[in-house]
Amino acid sequence: MEQRQLRPIYDALDISNVGLALQECNKLLRKHPNHLSAKALKAFALSRLGEADDALSLGRSVLQTPGSVKNPNVEQALVLAFRTLRKPEDEISVYNAILEHSPENESIHVKVFLAAACNALYNEQHKAAVDLNKLFKRSKYTWWIIISLLLSTRFLDDTASAQLHLALARKMAEKALSEQRPSTTEHLRIMLAISEEQRDYSAMLSALSSDGPLASQISNDPDLITLRISLFVKTRDYASAINAAIRALEVRDNWIDYKHYIDAVVAELGQLADKPAGQTTLLETTRGNFERWAQLRGRARNARLASVELTSKLQAAGYSPSFDSVVGSFGDLIWMYVDLFKDKAICYSDIMQHFARHVGDSASALDFHTAQLAQRIQLTHGDGAKQGQDVQSWVNMEKIRYLLQAMRNDSDAASWVQDISSMLEYGLDSKDAKAKHAAASDMVLLASQRLVLAAFLDYATYQKRNKLFYALFTALCILEEGIRLNANNFLLKLYAVRLYLYLSCYERARGIYDSLNIKNIQYDTLGHFIIGQGLALGCTTPDLELCYPAVTFYDRAKSKIPHEMESAYNKSTYSNILDFIEFKDNLKHSVQCEHTYRCALRLEILEQGCSKGAEQAWNNTSVSSINHTEESLARLHDNRDVNIMGLLTPLDMSKWNLEILTRPTPLPNHAWIRTFSLTPQVMHCLVNANAELLEAKRKELLVTIEDAGDSITPHDKLVARGLCVIATLYINAVDNKSTDEQVDELVKMIESNLPNEALDDSAVDLDTLPFVTIRAMAAATELFIYAATTKHALAAQRLSAAKQMGFELTQLRKRALRGITALRSWLSKSVRDAIAEALSSPEEPVHSGAIVEYVHRKHKGSVDVADGVYNYALMTVPELLFSADSSWFEPLPTDDIDVDLVHVMPLPDEEEHEIFEDTWGDLNKKKLLS
Amino acid sequence: MSTIRRFRAMDMFQFNNINLDKYTETYGLDFYLSYLSSWPDLFNVAESSSGSLMGYMMGKVEGKGELWHGHVTALTVAPECRRLGLGRGLMQFLEDASENIYNCYFVDLFVRPSNKVAVKMYEDFGYIVYRQVLGYYMTDGVMPTENAYDMRKALSRDIYKKSVVPLKHPVNPEDTFFD
Structure with missing residues (x-):
């Protein structure tokens, strides 16, 4: 009987139509108000629909009904509801209620244990385990x-x-x-x-x-063998550690065992301080072992590098150069390693840290390596005819040259780019390049890295931003050509994504990012490359499209990881438990996760534009879970992968760190998360007429952005500051005080960040377009939408300020449209010529000479790429214009508009325009364009 | 230089230099975690001295009776770390465990016939093409639909090397499933 009654509900749930399931629950409950299964299923449906408070209240009331969980339909629905609500204590309460009737039900006891274990309820977990073991x-x-x-x-x-x-x-x-x-x-x-x-x-x-x-x-078991050696070191039984390491290394070539061996040897030297002969013997034996293992097939790399590592550790322990005669000198061994393995792509990564350690603050060591490099680089330097291993050697030498130049603190931009012609010739023109040889792509990347670094060295100041634009543009041309030749090289693509975004060219950045097929856990580690950048550039829809799969990934992870933890317990593979707990914690409290959720929320609201839908969307938004405190911020983990960009200098040399230099905006940090956790709360309070809490949130937001310093962008600050003004405006309106001052301030904030209608050829230049104009327009757009939403909220409460605000925003919109029209006109007429002229008549070393000569004269393909890049730059602005509610924009005089732009942004027809004008006055607009 | 050790869930935060390679699939979390919870000793990673990951191999054991065997689910090495013998080292790991710990009869793997470099590498490791599996690889938009080579290498328990007598006819994917 009951199954027949519940069938429509289950059918609806089977097809994931939760709304229909809720309707069916209500239908059944109208007939049978005390139907416990219907109530439990309703609680589950409510939990799935995000009605957390109602779901929890209903679920708990069912649970408190004596005997309710004897019904398997009730039990199952309540468990699912509480799981969906992330209420493990309540889930356990369901099981405990069952155990009251069936105290020896083993599977329920197991469920209690697993529910506790997967939700970090360790006391409950322990109690459940004890009960299971006892019974x-x-x-x-x-x-x-x-x-x-x-x-x-x-x-x-x-x-x-x-x-x-x-x-x-x-x-x-x-x-x-x-x-x-x-x-x-x-x-x-x-x-x-x-x-x-x-x-x-x-x-x-x-x-x-x-x-x-x-x-x-x-x-x-190699892990346990290694653990045993490390334990001997920890217990200072160095002789046993050495013996155990030797035994392990005789049969297996594991680098970590070499490291423990070396640590034990260096520590043992200390024990033998008063026995110099013993020290020498120990080192001779060690060197002899390394030498012997190096002769074995496939083991040379680890063994040779162990010799370098040994001298490095001896230097760090203060033994150098006392034992150089026994084990060799640190510097010589570094170069011996390079000479032996320079034809391997991994060589540079292996040895980079040793160069850094050996040089330290020593100018003489740096001179030594510079001289060593000079002897070798001439031998490997490409002449366009080199192939295979020779070229890989050249790549490695160039990487070492880059490192030494950075360690020399060489700030002369010209010296960073003076030799890159031959690198480009090989990387883009050689047979290897056409055969997609990895070394050719490496060379293109290296040339680009040098060019980018030189650009930042010379043009990072405010006054030289236009030159920075041209120089990075040139680097992009090279990267694009490299990608065209070898689309498999992800490093070329990552640099291209970064530079396009730096230059505010969203569309091409997005295209390249998409080609990397980033998904699943990579949303957390690599999503920072692009998520939020569309928002900053006014490209909201494509940014939101990126956020959705990432949000889905985070949501699913919340259930997948506990499920696998249960599996580990059931399969008795206990060694994973601690690892899974750490992984789950890092993902749950991920900075990128917070950033993605915050961006998704902002973008979803912005997609509503200035319509009343935005007000409704804020109303429906649950903001309680995004109320960050110092404590919750301290729990966050940064899982973002910033080492992926193939850096050529150690991370601590931040001045030369291209990952940091090429960030289009600072990586969102605690200040950003706090700011954009408060902005939704401000809007939520505002549309819910909670003036008291609004004032508290406004103050909190103001303090947050004042404390943020440079860690959030000026444009993010503009949005947050503007929202503080909006909050004050609203509070005054509620108190029947004058809002003139706030309206004026708000209009000025928005207008000053939009292009001026009096704009002419000299008013905007490429120094401001990518770095300021586009980003400021995006921020002003967002602020305008918040202002429009506020107008709706004021009108809904019949507050007189709504009329004044509606009038001012209408006027502002008209001026803004004229400014944007002027900017578009300027872009279509002037920007292409400006870039072409700058690149064809170079004045500065970074984007001149051999590089530009190469790009323009020697390599037509690069010029074609450059043309494409201009187009991408131009397309960003129409994308921005679309991002806000499209009915912002009036028809534009077609004689000023580039044909391509018209195609990109279809304009409203006359009839639509009339509808637009009629409805704009009330800010109750009909969306004209989809 | 490299250390081969067990893969940890935390490694997923830093395996991009391997997985950004277009031929390496980034699976859902449950795929990696289920291997870790089921066969933690058969999921190994090679790590460089600087801590970066160089390559990894996911494996499992399955089958009944004389079909009890080790299986290579995924073997991948970062582009920069190829031609260093890491693939051989990781394979050796699975073969040793299959032989010494799980007492298997053979080790097998699936590979695209078009991936001639990989096929040659496995042949160098002592694997033979045991059978072709029709339409095993479905297109993902990048790679085409393709048959698979089921390659095998007999272990010492298979005294008469029965597991590596090649089948003359191709089989369907469902014929390759084990309970």
Whole structure:
């Protein structure tokens, strides 16, 4: 009977029509007001629809009804509802209610354990494990207790009981290991983790040295072998560490074992301080081992680099140059390594850190390496005919040259670009280039990196921004040609994305980004390259399209990770638990996740334009979850991958860090997150007529942006400051005070960031267009939309300020349209010629000489690319014009408009224009263009 | 220089230099996590001395009776780290575990026949084309729909090397599933 009653609800849920399911629930409840299953399913439907408070209240009321969970329909619906609501305590309450009737139901006890384990409820997890073990006495449950004790020690603040918990866990683990004789190392790893928490390294060594049933697996598990060597080092038993490392390295070529070996040797030297002969013998033996292993097939790289690492560690420990005669000098060994492996692409990455360590502050070491490089680079320097390994050597030498130049602090831009003609010739013109040889793409990247660095060195000042534009434009031409030749090289693409965005050319940046097929976890690590940039450039729709899959990824991760944690517990692969917890925490509290959610919210609202839909959207927005505090901000993790850009200098040399230099905007940080968590709250208070809370939020927002310094852009600050003015305006309107001052201020803020209608050829230049004009227009657009929404909110409350604001915004819109029309006219008439002229008659070294000569004369393809780039720049503005409510814009005089632009942005016809004019006065506009 | 160690979920935050390669798929979280929770010792990564990831291999064991075997699910090496023997090292890892820990009869893998470099590499490692699987690879918009080579290498438990007697006729994808 009940199943038949519920069928329509389940059918609706099966096709994911939650709204229909809710209707069916209500229908059934009208007939049977006390139908518990219908109520529970309604709670679930409400939870899916985001009605959290109602869902939780209804779910709890059903749960409190005695005997309700005996019904499996109720149980299942409540569990799903509470899971959707992220209320694990309530989910556990459902299970506990079932256990009251069926106290020995093992599967329900397991559910309690897993629900607690997957939601960091460690005390509940421990209690559930104890109950399971007591009732069902399975070895698995013993280990669940042990893990619960370990987790509670690691993640709870109760330090007093931590040692007790650890001691108990260890005792249980030791007993279980001896009695159960497990067949995998998973249990042993938990035992090791407990001992490590206790810092009892001797116990760990003892566990790893036992000759029990796991001995064979331990001796074949590289992780455990390495752990054992490291434990000898930690316990200062250096002789044993050395012996264990040698035994390991005799059979397996693992770099981490070399590192522990070297650490032990250097530490042992200290123990032998009064025995110089012993020190020499130890080092001779070590060097001899490295030499012997280097002769084995496929093992030369690790062994040779170990020699370099040894001298590096000796230098750091103050032994250099005392033992140079025994092990060789640090500098010589670096170059020996380079000479041996320069034909491998990885060579530079292997050795870069050693150059940096050896040079340190030593000018003589830098001179030494410069001289060494000079001897070699001539031999490898390309003449356009080099192939294969020779070219890879050249690439590596060029990378070393770049590093040494940076370490020399060479600020002469010309010297960074003087030799790149031959690099371009090989990278773009050679047979290797046409054959998509990786070295050719590397060379294109290297040339581009040099050009970009030189551009920032010479033109980073405000006065030289136009030259920066041209120089970066030239680098883009080179990158585009490199991508055309080898579309598989992701580094060329990442640099191109960065530079296009830096120059405010969104569309091409987006196209290249899309070709990288970034998805899933990469939304979190690489999404920062582009998400939010469209918003900053007025390209809201494409930016929102990027946010949606990222938001979906984050949402799904919330359920996927707990599911896999359950799987790990059920399969007894305990070694993953701590890793999964850390991963889940990093993703849950991800800076990029916060940034993506905040951008998605802003973009969704902006998509509503100036219509009343924006007011409704703010009304429907739940802002309680985005109320950040210092504590919640401190929990955030930065998972963004900023090392992906193939940097040629160590990260601590920030002046030469191209990843930082090419950021179009600062990476969103805590100040940004706080600012754009407050702006929705301000708007939410405003449309909900909560003036008291609005004032508090306004003050908080003001303090946040004042404290933010340069960590958020001036244009983001404009939006936030404007919103503070809007808030004050609203509060005054509610209090029946004058709002004239705020309206004037707001109009001035918006208008001063839009192009002036009196604009002529000299008023805008390429120094301001990409860096200021477009971004300011985007921010002003956003602010205008917030102002329009405020006008709707004032009108809804019949406040007189609405009329005044509507009039002022209408006038402002007309002036803005004339300004934008003038800008578009200027763009279509002048910008292409301006760029072409600048590139054809260079005055500055960075974008002149060989590079421009190459781009324009030697390589027609690059010029074609450059033409394409101009177009992308021009297309950004129409994209911006579309981004706001399209009915902002009046028809434009067609004789001023480039044909391509007309195609890109169809204009309203006369009839539509009349509708637009009629409706604009009330700001209750009909959307004219889709 | 490289260290081969178990892959960790946290490594997903930094494997872009490997996965941005167009031939390497970035799967959903559950795919990686399910391998970690099911076969943590068969999912290994090569790491450089600076901590960057160089390549990884996902593997599993499956099958019954004489079909009990190790399987290479994914093997990928960052472009910069190729031709260093990392692929061989990672494969060796799976083969050792399949042989010494799981006592398997053979190791197998699937590869696109058009990926001639990979096929040649596996042949160099001692694998033979056991059978063709029709329409195994579906197009993803970038790569075409294609048959697969099911390549195998016998382990010492397969004394008579029965697992590597090539089939004469191609099979359908469903014929390759194991319980």
